[in-house]
Amino acid sequence: MSLRLSTVILPVDRWHEGGRAKWQRAEELGFHTAYTYDHLSWRSFRDGPWFGALPTLTAAATATDRLRLGTLVTSPNFRHPVTLAKELISLDDVSGGRITLGIGAGGSGFDATALGQELWTPRERADRFAEFVPLLDRLLTEDAVSQRGTFYSAEEARDIPGCVQRPRLPFAVAATGPRGLRLAARHGQAWVTTGDPRSNEEGTPEQATEALRGQIARLGTACEEAGRDVAGLEKILLTGFTPEGSRLLDSVDAFVEFAGRHQELGFTEIVVHWPIADSDFAADQAVFEKIAAEATAQLS
Numbered sequence: 001m002s003l004r005l006s007t008v009i010l011p012v013d014r015w016h017e018g019g020r021a022k023w024q025r026a027e028e029l030g031f032h033t034a035y036t037y038d039h040l041s042w043r044s045f046r047d048g049p050w051f052g053a054l055p056t057l058t059a060a061a062t063a064t065d066r067l068r069l070g071t072l073v074t075s076p077n078f079r080h081p082v083t084l085a086k087e088l089i090s091l092d093d094v095s096g097g098r099i100t101l102g103i104g105a106g107g108s109g110f111d112a113t114a115l116g117q118e119l120w121t122p123r124e125r126a127d128r129f130a131e132f133v134p135l136l137d138r139l140l141t142e143d144a145v146s147q148r149g150t151f152y153s154a155e156e157a158r159d160i161p162g163c164v165q166r167p168r169l170p171f172a173v174a175a176t177g178p179r180g181l182r183l184a185a186r187h188g189q190a191w192v193t194t195g196d197p198r199s200n201e202e203g204t205p206e207q208a209t210e211a212l213r214g215q216i217a218r219l220g221t222a223c224e225e226a227g228r229d230v231a232g233l234e235k236i237l238l239t240g241f242t243p244e245g246s247r248l249l250d251s252v253d254a255f256v257e258f259a260g261r262h263q264e265l266g267f268t269e270i271v272v273h274w275p276i277a278d279s280d281f282a283a284d285q286a287v288f289e290k291i292a293a294e295a296t297a298q299l300s
Helices: 019-028 053-063 081-095 122-141 178-187 197-202 205-225 245-249 252-265 285-294
Strands: 004-008 033-036 068-074 099-103 144-147 154-158 171-174 190-193 234-238 269-273
Touching: 004 285, 019 033, 019 053, 033 053, 033 099, 033 269, 053 068, 053 081, 068 171, 081 099, 081 122, 081 154, 099 122, 122 144, 122 154, 122 171, 122 178, 171 178, 178 205, 190 205, 197 205, 205 234, 205 252, 245 252, 245 269, 245 285, 252 269, 252 285
Parallel strands: 004 033, 004 269, 033 068, 068 099, 099 171, 171 190, 190 234, 234 269
Antiparallel strands: 144 154
16 A cells, blocks of 8 residues: 655644645645644644634635545544534535544643643543544434433434535544554544654654554554454554654655655554744755655655
């Protein structure tokens, strides 16, 4: 299978002051998917412009024709399955069936307490995620859903006419722990990782690669337990957090070496950040576009 190249466009630009142009350029460059982060604010960008993910994707859907669009990732931190399902069905309709939902358990960043709630423990985040994903799956595939849960409930929630994509839009489940990997195996059309945090922060590229190899092995075990062939699950690596950082965008050769090494592990899609000056994602725009235009042909 040839490797897909996708990008993340952070929602930091006003739509009429560069926002629309980035999404249109992503389509022109031939990226498979353009994602955005579904946060209320994020890390070093907290004190600057940051727009909502789903309205941004809706606008991007009307400004493009072929480019797939998605979130990396949506989480229960400030989302509820009932309202999220309605918005996703609407977005899938506007885009003509080009939406992928990246979904994860969330973390302890700004989103985690923005609604005034106490910070959830890692176990509670996992418990909520384990309830959130199956309910969202039902809401996107059934006309009417009633379900009482510990954290999330639905009462005759109607989602007609459903998604353009059938039986629903695809889930790309972000997970590294055993419970999350089981959710990916049962409900995902794709699995997403940024790698192992410890190896990324303290390790070498070789150690980070071995950590990813271990994650893929555990994903295979989860798929086997679910009665599923792991080969049928797309495997997405979101870059920018591995030891290489943004250096993999220094040249076409640097990217091809990085991508080829991870393709050998079994990854089917590599996601790179659209360059943002004076940030962790700073990169030469011309080199970035050259990578988009030339790199995948060297990896097929």
